Amino acid sequence: MGSLEPDSETETGTGTETETETETETRTGTKTGTGTGSGTGTRTGTGTGSGTRAGTRAGTDNDGDNNNNSDSDNDGDSDSDSDSDSDNDNISDINNNIVVIGGGPAGLIAAEIAATAGRKVTLIEHMPSVGRKLLLAGRGGLNLTHSEPFDTFVTRYGAAAPALSGALHGFDPSALRAWCAGLGERTFVGTSGRVFPQSLRATPLLRAWLRRLDQLGVKTLVRHEWQGWNDDGSLMVHGPHGTRSLRPAATVLALGGASWPRTGSTAAWVPVLRGIDVEVTALQPANCGFVVAWSPEFAGRFAGVPLKNVRLSFAQHSTRGEAMITAGGIEGGAIYAIGAPLREAIAADGFADVIIDLHPDLSPAQLAERFARTRPSDSTSTRLRRVGLTPAAVALMRETGCAPDALKALRLRLVGSQPIDRAISTAGGIAWSEIDEQLMLRRRPGVFVAGEMLDWEAPTGGYLLQACFSTGVAAARGALMLER
């Protein structure tokens, strides 16, 4: 049987932001209510439906699973035959349905919205099960969204904020929390303002969600890959029984970005869309680590050690939090937060110098005064530790040749970005000029797009999943309007 958990290999990747940040999260006791919603008008959360149609394959694959993490081989083939036989029987029914392609959070919520509105929905997924990246995100606590004021929240999407704000308004953070509560997964606000499910896991949420989709009659075809359009405009879908042409009433594409391709997000859609002249901004790693040319001694001793409570600055960007030293560089929430300008500078100049304040709680004068109070006969390292620096911070000063009086402005040279296949998210994607307000492709009427395949990026903090949910909802609403 397939598992709700992603491949074991994917468990061991970097994904450091979620792991390091949520480790330190504590609950403030701000829980969601009973799931009655925020009044944003979303039609999710009813969980009702006919329940009479063929069960979702992913749901039945996963529901019976024991969720044992060691049973994490989602690529196992044991369920393929039964899936594909029933798919073969029913695939001709798809014409005139709403077809959603891609079983990540954007696609799943689009399927739910359309099915809740009473439409027949078919969800197509090329992996053996849906929601694999969502499950991977669950490894780090599943930071679903953020509780900061909406006006501030929207700014986290930078240049894409104006284009995204309609979708974010239409299904906002409180709507997402209410939706979660409606699935039996209440949320809490951590000390940083980030929002998590109480279980800090994705598995219970996904399991309940798939059950709901099943009840709503959503038909899920796993191991079916969308490969583009035929000359007559029909969808070309390749499954275990060969390639079929489908002509749905409306299509939602929610195919994800390019990070962690083992979860299914392979970005094979990029040449397909470019082939019909849709502009796709180059996909690049976002929320990724950066390369530093550490000495072997430093890397050997400190790889895996966090720099806690540091301030990182680059140009006019500044952030405070935790960064993890790795064998090849640095990663973690603090560096991700200023990752976009760093990435751009490295692309332009070949390097970027990030400024690190190793003791942001003390002013330079306070630090100097504390340092002066330490014993001059002690080594500089010992004196620095006495003013509150960790051994890793002291070693970093030595590694970079930073003098003790410059510990609030240590200069660290980054010489590259980590590859996209280990990034948390993807920058770039379908250009906003290619879609209308309903997220419909101008060059392909009736085809809506959602999630990470759109051209936006945001730091970690729940902004990624929120935008995927919000655009999934918006795309489905667009598809429903088209059908009227």
Ligand SMILES: Cc1cc2nc3c(=O)[nH]c(=O)nc-3n(C[C@H](O)[C@H](O)[C@H](O)COP(=O)(O)OP(=O)(O)OC[C@H]3O[C@@H](n4cnc5c(N)ncnc54)[C@H](O)[C@@H]3O)c2cc1C
């Ligand atoms: C390690 C890690 C931790 C993360 N933690 C967080 C977090 O805590 N908070 C947060 O907000 N975000 C987090 N994210 C990011 C978040 O998981 C993604 O932004 C989100 O999953 C993207 O959703 P999506 O639906 O757009 O795409 P995906 O989740 O990538 O789903 C796309 C789906 O489409 C399928 N597909 C692709 N091509 C085809 C095709 N041709 N035919 C059929 N199916 C296809 C894929 O198999 C996949 O199932 C994390 C990501 C990673 C890698």
